[in-house]
Amino acid sequence: MREETALTRTLALDTGEWRGHLAGQHVDVRLTAEDGYQAQRSYSIASAPESPHLELTVERVEEGEVSEWFTEEAHPGDQFELRGPIGGHFTWRVEDGGPLLLVAGGAGLVPLMAMLRHRTARHSEVDARLLLSARRLHEVIYRDELGAFATDPGVEVAIALTREQPSGWQGFDRRIDPAMLVEVGPPAAAAPRIFVCGPTGFVERAADLLVALGHDPRAIRAERFGPSGG
């Protein structure tokens, strides 16, 4: 287990026989209480398909019974039910090519990180741009790893901090807007494959802006998570 932020924890799972996954897929997790009460949630897979362990990054949601267990109570060695990998729509393989434009709102970074990790694991040179929107710097998950992409000429990481910026902040300091998407690129003419993940409102805004900039709606794949999670 690895604490990513004050509210977010990554868990490495020993899944026994695991048939492998694609970057972008999720799993359904089911917890069963001693009295038989069950709760099920979906979590994106954070690790690359090439990784030896299946990793999930779980953000604690207020009153979220499942996320609270994962982020506060789970211990190494605990067991729970897992179904997956699930979903073929929101996936990317190196063979699919690029360029790649990844747009993340908060914890929506998780499945997009799996894509970037997959790209790195396969030594791919596909042009990849990541635009991450978060409220504050200390809420950004995988911070060190994102910083390390600075040495990869094929990856560009842009972070927009919408609520609060540390002094001397060099990144964006506002919500995503057309000028920001143009600056991050690639332009619509380059026909990037686009993956957008985040809360529904964020995804809608990002997708609308991208379409308005001329991107093909069919090239935009989205995964939304809602307030009813937890």
Add this chain to the structure above:
Amino acid sequence: MDDWLDGNAIAGVLVEIFGRDMTTVVRGCPSCGARHEVGAHRLYRGAGLVLRCPSCDDVALRLALADDRRLVTFQGTWSVELPA
């Protein structure tokens, strides 16, 4: 306004029912003519689950989950490719 998700969110229950991933299945909408993968449809959750066309909001699938059964209603053209 933001109380809907997308077809990816019920990928697991669809696998349980149909035995395969359904999010990549393309649905042709009889109402507006658009073709979208199931994963790109809008998901509304209430007493049951309802998938709607992302272009025109026409109902694509209704899914009622009970303890002992699943009631599924389709609308539109679902093109499912199965291995021979």
